[in-house]
Amino acid sequence: MAKIKKTIKTIKIDADKCNGCRGCEIICSAFHANPKYSSNNPARSRIQVITNRLQNKWLPVFAGEYTAAECMGRDKYVIDGKEYDECDFCRAACPSRDLFKEPDSGLPLKCDMCEDDPPQEKPMCVQVCLNDVLVYEEREEEVEEGVEMEQVEAGVGSLIDKYGLKKIADTVARLTQKGSS
Ligand code: SF4
Numbered sequence: 001m002a003k004i005k006k007t008i009k010t011i012k013i014d015a016d017k018c019n020g021c022r023g024c025e026i027i028c029s030a031f032h033a034n035p036k037y038s039s040n041n042p043a044r045s046r047i048q049v050i051t052n053r054l055q056n057k058w059l060p061v062f063a064g065e066y067t068a069a070e071c072m073g074r075d076k077y078v079i080d081g082k083e084y085d086e087c088d089f090c091r092a093a094c095p096s097r098d099l100f101k102e103p104d105s106g107l108p109l110k111c112d113m114c115e116d117d118p119p120q121e122k123p124m125c126v127q128v129c130l131n132d133v134l135v136y137e138e139r140e141e142e143v144e145e146g147v148e149m150e151q152v153e154a155g156v157g158s159l160i161d162k163y164g165l166k167k168i169a170d171t172v173a174r175l176t177q178k179g180s181s
C-alpha cells in the first residue's frame with residue numbers, strides 16, 4: 001500500500017500549571033458555535049477541565065473518540081498523593097456519562113484541533129491559556145493510504161449503531177445546510 005505524509009497535531013498538557021480558569025472551555029464552545037462566536041456554553045466544549053477544588057485538582061482533558069459501550073472495569077490513579085476519580089483521564093464520549101456530548105442532541109463531541117479555513121496558527125484553547133498549560137506541537141509521519149477512510153467508516157458505523165441512520169442523516173443534512181448558508 002502506498003505511503004502518504006500526515007501531519008500529527010499534538011497538545012501537550014502540563015496539568016500542574018492549570019488554575020481552573022476555564023478559559024479554554026469558553027473559547028472552544030464559542031469557536032464552534034454557529035455562527036462562530038455567537039454564543040458560549042462550556043457544556044459544548046471539546047476540552048473539559050476535570051475539577052476537584054478541595055484537592056486542588058485541575059485536569060484538562062480533550063474529547064476523543066465516541067464509544068458505544070462503557071468499560072467493563074475502571075481504573076483509579078494516584079499521582080503526587082492526589083487520587084483521581086474513575087474515568088477522569090478518559091477522552092471518550094461514552095454511555096456512562098454526559099461528558100463530551102452535545103447538550104441538545106446528545107451527539108458526541110470530538111476535538112478537531114480547531115480546523116478552520118484559513119487554518120488557525122494554533123488551536124484556540126492553546127491561544128487563550130495564559131498559564132502555558134497547553135503547548136501545541138506538530139510533526140510529520142508516514143502512514144498507509146486508505147487507513148484514514150477505514151477509520152472514518154468505523155466511526156460513522158458506531159454512530160449509526162448508537163443513534164440510528166435517520167438521526168445521523170438528519171444531523172449531516174442540518175450541518176451541510178448551515179455550512180452552505
Ligand atoms: S485556560 Fe489553561 S489554566 Fe485555564 S482552565 Fe484551561 S488549561 Fe487550565
Ligand code: SF4
Nearest residue numbers: 028047111114123125
Ligand atoms: S483544540 Fe480546538 S477543538 Fe480542540 S479542545 Fe482546543 S479549542 Fe476545542
